[in-house]
Amino acid sequence: MIIKLRQTVDSKKAEELALVFKAFHIKENECSTLVTASSLKEIPIQYQEFIDEFWVLDNDMQLSSKKYRKEKRTVNFGNIQIGGNTNNTILIGGPCSVESEEQIRESSQLLMKLGLSALRGGCYKPRTSPYSFQGLGLEGLKLLAKMREEFGLTVITEARDATHIDEIIEYTDVIQIGAKAMYDQGILRACAKIKKPVLIKRGFGTTLQEFVQAAEFVLSGGNDQVILCERGLRTFETATRFTLDLCGVAWLQEHCNLPVILDPSHAMGYAYGVPNLARACVAMGIDGLLIEAHPNPKVAKSDASQQLNHDEFEELYRSLHAVAYSVGYKIV
């Protein structure tokens, strides 16, 4: 249940009530809001005087539910707003991994040339083998920060596990929680305490219900800057790397109030399919698109097969405007 307390209820009383209801206590527009387990369906009569409004919910999709807040939430991606009524589709580009200053500068220059503002690049790579390239770590974070200063870009990178979440929070503008880390409460709870935007990728074996519940960990801590990112499910089909779940996206658009960004690069796993898929994603009317691009994909240290080269990225970018326009959106 979500309980909006009366404006006359002070913080101390609100804390008391939170204890009574074993609830999370957050502030929304200066008002205290309590969030209890969804199994609570009724409010005892003696507490009704403190309560302005409340929402009984079917399950633990609560703060993220359109049953609670019908309008889509707005999130700031650097200077750009997405979600709400903006009809912006932000195009985030960059390599799978930050590999060197030269490489990440080339990526930055590509974005600047196209008038784009959001740079991605992995520093702590969640590789499944200890014998693969693991990313540059802190050195990579510093290179991303350098690009931000040099070019004014908004930087997004991924936390692999809770041991370096503080560094990620310090150095990056948007914190990405990867598909393999999205159940990680160490990361989620750390992100709940800050005000920076958080992009949560759906695990490849994760149900939509679990996906939005991961967002609830952040929202219930008081950080409402949460974006969901679909990047493909693991299915029996192995001719492509994963299976992008656009039915799931339609479900999120209907039921959930958080902005949605799509990552066709990881889903497909092969550069040849990324442009057509990216256009399909944009035609859904979505809030953003993550596309991997590398100055020279053949020598990339990770995910070589799925990264576009810079010419392909530019060509894709130019084709997306008309698609976005056809559904009332614009690429930013």
Place this chain on the structure above:
Amino acid sequence: MIIKLRQTVDSKKAEELALVFKAFHIKENECSTLVTASSLKEIPIQYQEFIDEFWVLDNDMQLSSKKYRKEKRTVNFGNIQIGGNTNNTILIGGPCSVESEEQIRESSQLLMKLGLSALRGGCYKPRTSPYSFQGLGLEGLKLLAKMREEFGLTVITEARDATHIDEIIEYTDVIQIGAKAMYDQGILRACAKIKKPVLIKRGFGTTLQEFVQAAEFVLSGGNDQVILCERGLRTFETATRFTLDLCGVAWLQEHCNLPVILDPSHAMGYAYGVPNLARACVAMGIDGLLIEAHPNPKVAKSDASQQLNHDEFEELYRSLHAVAYSVGYKIV
């Protein structure tokens, strides 16, 4: 291996060679073509004099492979061509099941009003329970034929199993092989012997490789009018009915020379998600779209939740032009 025989080789000799190679023998542009198992990788020297050209293939995706024929095949959907360089996206509409003359006439009138030409409607429903509505059978086929005569529509309906395939072939313009029937060799082999177009739906548990191999059953019998239709995989996600596999579509577009039609209605299972998904499909640059619509979905005898009503169908139709146009296609 695919072997194109010299024009000087007569039919009798071609049959002899087909026996030697345990090959299928088909005619393409008046020339004899033999198709053997793909495990054959070399042609013995004594037969080389009869052979014009040959293609060694990695696996049993042969006649449908772009390695054999780079350009997409053309298929006639009534008066409308799809595939090839037509850049047509045919919109096929109609109810899940033919329920009555009144109902199917309303569907036909909707298509006529919008200038569309292709009517779908199930007569033999592949229900998973014996206690559900099983379709009108032959009576339904006759109603579809009546609509064709009355309105000049192209009619497509589904064969459930081999016991009634002859009726389906007789009454319908395009034979649909449903997701649950696509391994059915009784149906596939019957469709291989005719010249009518065949639309094969991908099974919800079927790999892309198996999917194109189902088409090979028809192609290797000499019927080159084959269309593939993706309609969703069965995955762990149950908030939607199936998971539409657009990564798989990108794979087909890269590797396979057959036209591809998409069915977002069955994939989603809920009408609310169909319009956004349909726009995503069209933005892939595809050859057609199957959308279920019913004059009154609430009383539909099957798949009530996923059928659009006629206003929703019209609204969707009107929105698709701009999306198709943005990727160089047109809705027909």
Place this chain on the structure above:
Amino acid sequence: MIIKLRQTVDSKKAEELALVFKAFHIKENECSTLVTASSLKEIPIQYQEFIDEFWVLDNDMQLSSKKYRKEKRTVNFGNIQIGGNTNNTILIGGPCSVESEEQIRESSQLLMKLGLSALRGGCYKPRTSPYSFQGLGLEGLKLLAKMREEFGLTVITEARDATHIDEIIEYTDVIQIGAKAMYDQGILRACAKIKKPVLIKRGFGTTLQEFVQAAEFVLSGGNDQVILCERGLRTFETATRFTLDLCGVAWLQEHCNLPVILDPSHAMGYAYGVPNLARACVAMGIDGLLIEAHPNPKVAKSDASQQLNHDEFEELYRSLHAVAYSVGYKIV
């Protein structure tokens, strides 16, 4: 709903009532039983006088449900009974495909040597490619029949599609409906009209609910000799051919009154894993086991990798007694 009519209700009246309720009408122990859609939850008062007992069921798992018949059904596998309280685990052996008289005789001799009675062997192979070995067809059926006459074996083989179901029914003792054919109503309805036992394999993309509903097609036609066979699901894991679903078997044992046979050979896809899996299956307390064995697996025309050779089969057989005994069953 399942409705048991009073013994005083004659067949004519029973037929009338079947029409009223749009029900299947079958005979059980000389009594008329009607089976309607499970959505029927109440019986109108004017019909109550004809009714002895009735069962309201949650869904279309009706005749096969333990809510209707608590005790497991008994099925005759030749001279051997399985199911009920027999605690028999029948071991069915033989090659994937019947390839020649010599081969199938060797298989038969192996069974005779071990005192086993049930011979399997495919004649119409449901291959996914037209370019693979398709089975010997009718010639294979005749070879199986010859083995039955020569050795007194009970013979089981698979129907691929409805075009040859009459031949299968004529030549074989137990009709197998394969994983790819189990939605085939042409086959299911033909099997509903006969009295021979039918073994239905679960499709690799089939839910348990759909699986038991396939059995309902046969049961509701009046043939109660139905066995279910689990043979592996298609999942994201491709290191093995399929994923044997023993959780599903536990579900069937709890909810369904039909005997259950397991096929670890197809699930695993590799001979090395079959013995351990077969022992696991037997320890579940099951009604039978299908194991593929070939005199010389290396030259098998289909499924070469998963067939045991005859020494391995014999060794496995010898190890199964103790396992079966440990759970109160015996191998027959």
Place this chain on the structure above:
Amino acid sequence: MIIKLRQTVDSKKAEELALVFKAFHIKENECSTLVTASSLKEIPIQYQEFIDEFWVLDNDMQLSSKKYRKEKRTVNFGNIQIGGNTNNTILIGGPCSVESEEQIRESSQLLMKLGLSALRGGCYKPRTSPYSFQGLGLEGLKLLAKMREEFGLTVITEARDATHIDEIIEYTDVIQIGAKAMYDQGILRACAKIKKPVLIKRGFGTTLQEFVQAAEFVLSGGNDQVILCERGLRTFETATRFTLDLCGVAWLQEHCNLPVILDPSHAMGYAYGVPNLARACVAMGIDGLLIEAHPNPKVAKSDASQQLNHDEFEELYRSLHAVAYSVGYKIV
């Protein structure tokens, strides 16, 4: 590649060579072993003098591969050895979550009564919703430690994320890495530096290859006390909670040198199926079994439906001896 250095190579030189090969350097039986990426296939001639033996491997399953070490590794579970040639199947029992001292003492007393030695119980629960019971945390760890002191039990509990891994390592005898945490390098790398046994559960969306690679993170850090635990895949089948992958277990037994423990409770999700599944697991010839049991499952704070009560646990335990014995194993 795995490279065993000559005994004459001192530690300093070994470190040098590790740098040259970008290899992990571990000690096995007093000898230095280097593990490089599996993409290394040849050793340059100038280093051959330092090398005693080396193994070229197909992929990053290296230290855990039977191609490197044919015999199964031995792991100490308190006083009990599993793996190797012990033919021990350890039965680990206890509740899903530690809830109170009274509850966990009852669990301990049950184990003592049956002569069992291994107690499980979750303290940091990896719940997918922030609104569910999250476990007692450190307080729970202290209760487990108390049970160890009081009863001499070996205690196993789960790390949820890297923020509390030090506590887990301090308080528990065997560290469990849960299905949702098994990609967590913060946890894996911490476990690589210690000598306590580590049990890694397979993620429900994790391939076998990724599963053994998680073990490689621990092994390559020098901790060879690693156990794998299969606990069910997430598939399209939702009538059971997960799908226990015994085909995968057969694969592990063939290809991997680590002991394997199975968890049928989480796979099934319902107590009714656990006994039959547990017997199936034991008949595979496995190294251990995790079974959830609770003094009063109905009031359990997590996983209420799948926990056995103490009578059911005892009955199951008594039935397992004969099954284990039938395959040459014993329950300990």
